[in-house]
Amino acid sequence: PQVFEAVAAELVMGRGDNGHSLGTLPMVISILAGVPLERLENAFPSQSVIRAMPNTPATVGAGITALAAGKWVSPDQMERAKTIFRAVGEVVEIPEHLMDAVTGLSGSGPAYVAILIEALADGGVAAGLPRAIALQLAQYTVLGTAQLLQETQIHPAQLKDQVTSPGGTTIAAIAKLEKAGFRSALIEAVLGSYQRSRELGS
Structure with a gap:
């Protein structure tokens, strides 16, 4: 989280193996603890951004992930994100102001x-x-x-x-x-x- 803006700028400008920068992708999912949607959306302007807080039992398919949607996220995009994280456990959708509480309970x-x-x-x-x-x-x-x-x-x-x-x-x-x-x-x-x-x- 402490170097998020610098790394995000590199990701937006840089090119990946698929020929796309993060700045051209339709949806960004962040698992960074403590980085709010406002900072994420400032780093990835006009993109759909979702905050996710999985926990380590996800590595054996028994995790639980909380998702919070940014202002540009469509219902279809949220369902896509839920499908991704259901592959490693349960999923709950919450308002962003509860994400720090989720970090304290299921994240840690x-x-x-x-x-x-x-x-x-x-x-x-x-x-x-x-x-x-x-x-x-x-x-x-x-x-x-x-x-x-x-x-x-x-x-x-x-x-x-x-x-x-x-x-x-x-x-x-x-x-x-x-x-x-x-x-x-x-x-x-x-x-x-x-x-x-x-x-x-x-």
């Missing part, structure tokens, strides 16, 4: 989940499990829980209540999480990434 989110999985595995090792088994258990617990929530469409709190019995092991664990500020730490992580994305775009 895989890092939070990776830390969660690593910490779960470390807990398993601390309790006596071999490292490889602990990591496998942690990965499939997160993967399976996400799939269960997606397929049943129940609220996460409802699933938590189903797993939590009176005086049991899970409620004892949840009490520890609440005491450590687990929820607020995740909320602050999302907001920290969101704020940094806003700073990059200013």
Whole structure:
């Protein structure tokens, strides 16, 4: 993002392998974090510009991408962009003012989940499990829980209540999480990434 204008100018003027400069193409899709549509449209005048925020699970076809349309984008062009990103996961269309929030949640989110999985595995090792088994258990617990929530469409709190019995092991664990500020730490992580994305775009 910090050198966007200089690179964009080169792309507009330069020629690619197909004999076209970016300045002559009908649609430009940007995946740059923190670069707003206004800057993109200034760099590519009178062109259809779409901002996209995919995330790293797209590399295995399990990502989610948020799209925001510029002022010249037609419905057909937006559908074309959605088709492109559906090849690597789910797609949502949002107004641009929400893009920094998307960056904080799903854009940076895989890092939070990776830390969660690593910490779960470390807990398993601390309790006596071999490292490889602990990591496998942690990965499939997160993967399976996400799939269960997606397929049943129940609220996460409802699933938590189903797993939590009176005086049991899970409620004892949840009490520890609440005491450590687990929820607020995740909320602050999302907001920290969101704020940094806003700073990059200013």
